[in-house]
Amino acid sequence: MSKENSSPLEKLFGSKTRAKLLKLFYENAEKSFYVREITRVIEEQINSVRRELSNLESIGIIKNETYDNKVYYSANMKHPYAHAMVEIFSKKVDLRKDRDVKQSSWEEYIKPVKKYLDAVLVTNRVPGQEGIDLLIIGNDKTKKLTHWAEVVEKKQGRPLNYVILSAEDFAYRKSVRDRFILEILEMEVSEIVDPEKIIKG
Numbered sequence: 001m002s003k004e005n006s007s008p009l010e011k012l013f014g015s016k017t018r019a020k021l022l023k024l025f026y027e028n029a030e031k032s033f034y035v036r037e038i039t040r041v042i043e044e045q046i047n048s049v050r051r052e053l054s055n056l057e058s059i060g061i062i063k064n065e066t067y068d069n070k071v072y073y074s075a076n077m078k079h080p081y082a083h084a085m086v087e088i089f090s091k092k093v094d095l096r097k098d099r100d101v102k103q104s105s106w107e108e109y110i111k112p113v114k115k116y117l118d119a120v121l122v123t124n125r126v127p128g129q130e131g132i133d134l135l136i137i138g139n140d141k142t143k144k145l146t147h148w149a150e151v152v153e154k155k156q157g158r159p160l161n162y163v164i165l166s167a168e169d170f171a172y173r174k175s176v177r178d179r180f181i182l183e184i185l186e187m188e189v190s191e192i193v194d195p196e197k198i199i200k201g
Contacts, residue, residue: 017048020044021049022056024038025073025074026075026089027089029074030106032065033074033157053073062075072158077190110193113138116144117145119199120192125161136165137198
């Protein structure tokens with residue numbers, strides 16, 4: 001494609017593949033993708049994709065983690081330009097509000113189980129490390145939250161470690177300084193939905 005026919009984003013970011021990658025990652029900031037999956041989604045050659053992934057990773061705008069012998073890439077939401085990237089590429093964000101795209105995503109995630117869910121905490125656990133990805137607090141007597149967690153796992157595109165506790169059980173275990181709960185609360189948090197301040201209260 002000639003530069004004259006390039007889109008404004010391609011001209012801005014210097015490469016059609018790079019622009020497509022940024023769009024993929026920052027439109028789906030809560031997801032991770034492996035290389036062959038990326039090539040299928042953005043319809044670009046694997047060599048070009050690998051080259052641009054390396055470029056973007058070298059400046060920290062994306063990150064990777066290895067799970068089950070596959071390297072998964074995702075947006076680095078801790079990068080200083082992450083919010084700017086979200087504003088440029090993501091259709092999910094309300095630009096009138098200063099909020100992380102992940103918050104919007106998790107608000108969408110919890111809608112189906114809102115009446116069963118009291119709080120959810122999402123960590124930045126790297127696959128292979130100790131700990132959990134999700135702490136889910138709510139009423140799971142009908143297994144609605146268990147099924148929901150399985151759906152979230154599919155949307156995330158990788159296996160998740162999660163634990164589901166009732167609000168009463170969590171409050172008790174927190175009050176007696178249960179070691180497992182304390183370890184969870186010490187993990188790096190990427191998202192928290194806690195309207196009643198059950199987790200951090």
